[in-house]
Amino acid sequence: MTLNNRIIFLSAVIALSFVLASPAVAENCKQKRKTPKAPNKIYKQANPLKATPENISAGEKIYAKGAKPLACVQCHGVKGKGDGKMAKGMKPNPRDFSCQAMMNKIPDGQLYWVIKNGSKGTGMMGFKALSEDQIWQVVSYIRQFSN
Ligand code: HEC
Numbered sequence: 001m002t003l004n005n006r007i008i009f010l011s012a013v014i015a016l017s018f019v020l021a022s023p024a025v026a027e028n029c030k031q032k033r034k035t036p037k038a039p040n041k042i043y044k045q046a047n048p049l050k051a052t053p054e055n056i057s058a059g060e061k062i063y064a065k066g067a068k069p070l071a072c073v074q075c076h077g078v079k080g081k082g083d084g085k086m087a088k089g090m091k092p093n094p095r096d097f098s099c100q101a102m103m104n105k106i107p108d109g110q111l112y113w114v115i116k117n118g119s120k121g122t123g124m125m126g127f128k129a130l131s132e133d134q135i136w137q138v139v140s141y142i143r144q145f146s147n
Contacts, residue, residue, distance in 0.1 A: 029099035038113030045109035059141025080145030
């Protein structure tokens, strides 16, 4: 190896070690989360629907428009960042579904349960009019924001 090649090689090794040492997902997007935990059985339930394009697009329609009394997008925002039109000044903030470090730690069953029942004392209402399948479709859709 010539000296020049050696320098290039060493720089590449150093650069690579920085990449490998940095955490894979940003942690600083995590919100303080005091949301009650779903009952164990539901908490552990994995999404029974496959994340097919059909289910995801059905979920998107509910998120953007279909959910009554208020569409999810109004609070959670177009990109799921928790920055919808109605989110301003809301305490606690709507959940940021784009935060991978946080969303990876919230199981499907928990998302399902909160969508169905809401989180008491916060802006998050329960969506009783949605069917089981519709809720799972929305779960598949909101997972997309952090994938
Ligand atoms: C009026 C505003 C508002 C609307 C509309 C709304 N949300 Fe939320 N959402 C919130 C807030 C505020 C929180 C945070 C609650 C908390 O911290 O306990 C939240 C939290 C959540 C969570 C987090 C659950 C957890 O355990 O962390 C999920 C999932 C969720 N919302 C899904 C939805 C879906 C799906 C819809 C539409 C069907 C929706 N939300 C509509 C305000 C809203």
